[in-house]
Amino acid sequence: MLIPSEARFRNLLPLFAQYWVPLLVGACCILVYVVTFPLLAQVAGDLLSAVGGGRFQDALPTIAVAMAVFLVQKLAQYGQDTLLADPSLRVSQALRQAIFARLQRLTFPALEKLSSGDLAYRLTEDADRVGEVMYKIIHDSTPSALLLLVLLGYMSWLDGPLTAATLLLAPVVILLVGWFGRQVLRASERSQAQVSNLAALLAEAVGGMYLVRAFASEEWLQQRFARQIDGHRRARFRTMELVALQHPVVGFLQGTGILAILLLGAWRIHTGSLSGPQFNSYGVALLMLIDPISHLTTNFNEFQQGKASLRRLRALEQEPLEPPDPPRPLSLGKVQGELCLENVHFRYNSTQPLFQNLNLRVQPGRLVALVGASGAGKSTLFSLLLRFNTPQQGRILLDGMDLGRLRAAELRRQLALVPQDALLFSGTIAETIDFGRGHSPTAIRRAAQLANAETFILAMGGYGARIEERTTNLSGGQRQRLAIARAVVGNPALLLLDEATSALDAETEAAVQQGLRRAMVGRTVLVIAHRLATVQGADQILVLERGVIVEQGTHQQLLSQAGRYEELCRQQLIHTA
Known part of the structure; x- marks a missing residue:
C-alpha cells in the first residue's frame, strides 16, 4: 500500500x-x-x-x-x-x-x-x-x-x-x-x-x-x-x-x-x-x-x-526507480553470447546478503542449468542479468562489456526470458509474439515455427486470431509455445528459461520441449531447473546454495562426486547408478 x-x-x-x-x-x-x-x-x-x-x-x-x-x-x-x-x-x-x-x-x-x-x-x-x-x-x-x-x-x-x-x-x-x-x-x-x-x-x-x-x-x-x-x-x-x-x-x-x-x-x-x-x-x-x-x-x-x-x-514518486542508463553507454554490436561474472556481491538489504564473491564464465552457445532449493539465488541471477537489480560489488560482463555500461533496452533486446508461468497480453497472436517491438510478419511467423506453435495458430484462424483476456482460449502448452516465440522473435543471443515445462503433462511437454530445442540452437542458454530430468544433457550444471556455487559440472561428473546434486537426483527418483 x-x-x-x-x-x-x-x-x-x-x-x-x-x-x-x-x-x-x-x-x-x-x-x-x-x-x-x-x-x-x-x-x-x-x-x-x-x-x-x-x-x-x-x-x-x-x-x-x-x-x-x-x-x-x-x-x-x-x-x-x-x-x-x-x-x-x-x-x-x-x-x-x-x-x-x-x-x-x-x-x-x-x-x-x-x-x-x-x-x-x-x-x-x-x-x-x-x-x-x-x-x-x-x-x-x-x-x-x-x-x-x-x-x-x-x-x-x-x-x-x-x-x-x-x-x-x-x-x-x-x-x-x-x-x-x-x-x-x-x-x-x-x-x-x-x-x-x-x-x-x-x-x-x-x-x-x-x-x-x-x-x-x-x-x-x-x-x-x-x-x-x-x-x-x-x-x-x-x-x-x-x-x-x-x-x-x-x-x-x-x-x-x-x-x-x-x-x-x-x-x-x-x-x-x-x-x-x-x-x-x-x-x-x-x-x-x-x-x-x-x-x-x-x-x-x-x-x-x-x-x-x-x-x-x-505517492508513486516516493518509490525508487531502477538505475538509469550510463551517460556514455557502450554499444553492443554483434553479440556472441559470452557471459562472465567477476567477484559479484549482491544483497537485497543490509541484513540479507545473497551473492558473495560469485564468479562464473559461460562460453557462447553453451547450455547451463541452475539447480538448487528455493531461495538459492537462481531467479536473482536472472534478475541481475536483465539488470532489474545491480550488484553492489563486482562486474557482470557480456562479450567483455560491463552490463552497467550498456543501455538497459539494448541489453534486454539481446536477452530473452521464457518464464515458468507464461503471461500473455490480450490481443492478436501476431501482437502477442511481437510484443510492441515492430518485427515483420515474416519474423513473427519464423519465430512461431521455431517454437513449434504455427500448427495450433493456423487452427485458431491464423496470426490475426485474438487471445482473450487471461488467455482463457489457450491451453498451458499453447501459452508456453507463444512465450517461446515471443522470446526468440528478435533473435537474442542469450535465452533465459525458468523451466517452462514443469507444470505440463507429458504429451504437452513434448511439444514445448521440441520448440525449446529449436529455440536454443545457436544461443547461450541459462535454465532454472526445477526437474533435473530435463537438464541432464546440459553442457554445465551449477548447484547453488544460498548464493554460492557449491558444485558444477556435467550430469555424470556431478553424480560421480556423490554430493548435493546426487542427493537431489535421488530425491527426484532419477537413476544415479
Whole structure:
C-alpha cells in the first residue's frame, strides 16, 4: 500500500503552458462573463424602479438592454466552459501517462509490494478526480472568485458602509468553510483508502475464484467483501455527512446576513444616505453573491477530495526507480553470447546478503542449468542479468562489456526470458509474439515455427486470431509455445528459461520441449531447473546454495562426486547408478 505524499495543484500549472492559446481565449471569456454581472445588477435596479413606479415606457428599453447583456453573458459562459475543458482533460491525461511511465520504471522490489487493485484505482478513479478538480478550478472556481470581487467592488461603489457591514460575516464563513474542508480531506482519504482495499480484494477474488470454489470458501470471501464494503460505506457516509452539514450552516449564516443587510439598507434609505434605485441594484448584487459563494464552498470540498487523490497519485514518486542508463553507454554490436561474472556481491538489504564473491564464465552457445532449493539465488541471477537489480560489488560482463555500461533496452533486446508461468497480453497472436517491438510478419511467423506453435495458430484462424483476456482460449502448452516465440522473435543471443515445462503433462511437454530445442540452437542458454530430468544433457550444471556455487559440472561428473546434486537426483527418483 502506497502512503499518500504531500502534493499541491499549483505544481501542475507548468503542464498547462503548452495550451496557452485556448487558456488565453477562455480567460477573456471569463472576464466578459464576470463583467456582465454588475451590468445586470445596474439594469435590474433600474428595471425594478421603473416597474415599481408604473413607468411602462421606461421598462421596455431596459428589458431589451438586459436581454442583450444576458445573451453576451451566456455566450461568454459557453466559451469559457468549452475552451477550458480540453486543456484540463489533456493535463489529466498527461499526468496519468507520466504516472504510468514512472510505474514501469520502478524497481521490482517496489512493484512487488504494491497492490494491483490499489494501483488500478489510483490510475483510474483518482486520476479522474484530479482532472475534474482542475477543470472546476479553472472554469468554475476562478470565475466565481473574480465575480465575488467584482460584485463586492460594485457594491462598495454603491454604498461603502453597507458593504463593510456585509463583509463582517466573511471571516466567520471562511473559518467554517476551512474547518469543514479539513474534515472532508481527512474523510476523503479514509474513504479512498477503503476503496483501494476493496479494489485489491476484488482483484484477488476474480483471480482466485477457482481456488475459492475448490475449497468451498465462498462464505469466507463473502464476509471479507462485506466487511470491506461496510468500511467503505461508513467512510463515504462521513464525507457526505460533513458536506450535508456544511450547506445548511453556511446557508443559515448567508440568510441571516442578507436579512441584516436589508434592515440596514432600509435604515440608510430612511436617513437619505441611499436612494431606492441604488438599493435595488445593491440588493440584486447581494443576491448575486449567493451563487459564487455557494460554488466556491462546494468546489472547496471537491478540491479537498481531489487533493487527497493527488496525494495518492504523487505517492508513486516516493518509490525508487531502477538505475538509469550510463551517460556514455557502450554499444553492443554483434553479440556472441559470452557471459562472465567477476567477484559479484549482491544483497537485497543490509541484513540479507545473497551473492558473495560469485564468479562464473559461460562460453557462447553453451547450455547451463541452475539447480538448487528455493531461495538459492537462481531467479536473482536472472534478475541481475536483465539488470532489474545491480550488484553492489563486482562486474557482470557480456562479450567483455560491463552490463552497467550498456543501455538497459539494448541489453534486454539481446536477452530473452521464457518464464515458468507464461503471461500473455490480450490481443492478436501476431501482437502477442511481437510484443510492441515492430518485427515483420515474416519474423513473427519464423519465430512461431521455431517454437513449434504455427500448427495450433493456423487452427485458431491464423496470426490475426485474438487471445482473450487471461488467455482463457489457450491451453498451458499453447501459452508456453507463444512465450517461446515471443522470446526468440528478435533473435537474442542469450535465452533465459525458468523451466517452462514443469507444470505440463507429458504429451504437452513434448511439444514445448521440441520448440525449446529449436529455440536454443545457436544461443547461450541459462535454465532454472526445477526437474533435473530435463537438464541432464546440459553442457554445465551449477548447484547453488544460498548464493554460492557449491558444485558444477556435467550430469555424470556431478553424480560421480556423490554430493548435493546426487542427493537431489535421488530425491527426484532419477537413476544415479
